[in-house]
Amino acid sequence: xxxxxxxxxxxxxxxxxxxxxxxxxxxxxxxxxxxxxxxxxxxxxxxxxxxxxxxxxxxxxxxxxxxxxxxxxxxxxxxxxxxxxxxxxxxxxxxxxxxxxxxxxxxxxxxxxxxxxxxxxxxxxxxxxxxxxxxxxxxxxxxxxxxxxxxxxxxxxxxxxxxxxxxxxxxxxxxxxxxxxxxxxxxxxxxxxxxxxxxxxxxxxxxxxxxxxxxxxxxxxxxxxxxxxxxxxxxxxxxxxxxxxxxxxxxxxxxxxxxxxxxxxxxx
Numbered sequence: 001x002x003x004x005x006x007x008x009x010x011x012x013x014x015x016x017x018x019x020x021x022x023x024x025x026x027x028x029x030x031x032x033x034x035x036x037x038x039x040x041x042x043x044x045x046x047x048x049x050x051x052x053x054x055x056x057x058x059x060x061x062x063x064x065x066x067x068x069x070x071x072x073x074x075x076x077x078x079x080x081x082x083x084x085x086x087x088x089x090x091x092x093x094x095x096x097x098x099x100x101x102x103x104x105x106x107x108x109x110x111x112x113x114x115x116x117x118x119x120x121x122x123x124x125x126x127x128x129x130x131x132x133x134x135x136x137x138x139x140x141x142x143x144x145x146x147x148x149x150x151x152x153x154x155x156x157x158x159x160x161x162x163x164x165x166x167x168x169x170x171x172x173x174x175x176x177x178x179x180x181x182x183x184x185x186x187x188x189x190x191x192x193x194x195x196x197x198x199x200x201x202x203x204x205x206x207x208x209x210x211x212x213x214x215x216x217x218x219x220x221x222x223x224x225x226x227x228x229x230x231x232x233x234x235x236x237x238x239x240x241x242x243x244x245x246x247x248x249x250x251x252x253x254x255x256x257x258x259x260x261x262x263x264x265x266x267x268x
Contacts, residue, residue: 004091
């Protein structure tokens with residue numbers, strides 16, 4: 001899979017997508033990287049630690065988050081995308097579900113659009129991604145938790161997303177699927193979808209898993225957000241075992257090491 005100027009071997013290796021939240025209210029690191037200099041120092045650190053893909057987000061999507069206007073979100077992310085592109089050779093993912101933000105982000109240099117609504121929030125998002133022929137990560141999400149057969153329903157929802165992508169001319173080989181841990185799922189369902197994350201590959205696309213520091217880990221271990229690294233690393237090792245292509249994480253260095261160790265064992 002080609003993202004930016006890099007080719008990713010999504011069949012044989014698990015890559016690390018580092019998180020850069022330029023938001024005041026993200027659940028884990030809200031406000032920490034709002035300043036451009038702070039953000040760039042953090043990007044430099046993550047690259048040194050082995051990050052393969054950078055995911056920039058301008059709006060928190062934690063429970064109860066504040067909805068931003070397109071203009072506010074663009075003002076947050078575009079200068080950071082431009083600054084990263086000027087200084088570093090790293091593919092950039094833009095975390096947004098709004099087509100206008102996606103368009104401006106792509107024009108600023110974003111290489112991939114990461115849509116937490118799987119094209120279903122903004123009815124012109126698929127059109128924008130298709131027009132610019134950018135790779136995308138499409139996450140499972142829905143407005144209710146009314147499942148009949150949970151994993152089967154998640155797959156059906158994602159197939160609807162893939163049908164929308166095909167209609168908009170987005171090639172399947174440019175799509176990552178995300179099971180949507182923490183979105184429209186109960187605690188038990190979050191555990192189930194992590195266990196079944198490899199099932200998404202049945203739809204013909206590589207998978208990105210985003211579990212880093214999320215509530216499913218906090219609830220399982222009864223730990224606050226700043227003490228969830230071991231839980232995150234466990235999900236990363238399971239992702240390697242299930243041939244998941246990317247993990248989206250806050251602590252790049254520890255996850256790179258965990259992947260290296262797990263792959264060494266599996267390839268022995």
